[in-house]
Amino acid sequence: MLKRSKNQSPDTNYQKEREQMVESQLARRGIKDKRVLDAMRQVPRHLFIPDDMRGLAYCDGPLPIGQGQTISQPYIVALMTELLELTGQEKVLELGTGSGYQAAILSHLAHQVYSVERHATLAQQAEKVLAQLGYTNVVIKVGDGTLGWPEYSPYEAIIVTAGAPDVPHPLTEQLADGGRLVAPVGSQWSQVLVKVRCQGDLLTRERLTPVAFVPLVGEYGWKE
């Protein structure tokens, strides 16, 4: 017969799962930025996921979040975040708030996060979770992120979390000198992670790794 220890309490905060996720999915695959690994250790990913799927929150893959959208695989979140080279001083623009999870990670690593989401219901839900968790340096707006958010530009870092036919040009215009932009660019079904760096008048572009994101829909993205 199995005996249950009286002191055994369920790990309702999923601390152990998070630790395992960081070790086996991130560190082992080459994510090195300590600040990124720490943020991934701290943000309760399960709270950004619909109730009935909480148990899958720390699995090695994307998950549905409603409105036909998905929260990215933890590894992809970590990789894109690492590519932004954040030190804590930056203003960051995110396109595609979705669940708000990526914004929460950025919130730990940058000074201020601006995030744009086209689905009002997702934006509201993300806002609610971020407020409940006490994040105060994330501002969310409902709208077409392909236009950027000129009001607060320039940004030292821009992250696009939906697949685009090409990097929307309003975004490169809103990138600070020395700034980094990371975006999945390709077809509606598969893309390559692209990193753009702005150096004076010059934009350098690196193609990194194949990825699959939901489409970026908007004026400088895919048409509806």
Ligand code: SAH
């Ligand atoms: N970063 C999110 C995942 C995003 S999924 C997270 O951490 O959960 C991609 C999101 O981009 C979806 O929520 C989708 O509605 C949004 N999106 C697509 N096109 C957009 C656009 N033009 N502007 C803003 N958001 C957009």
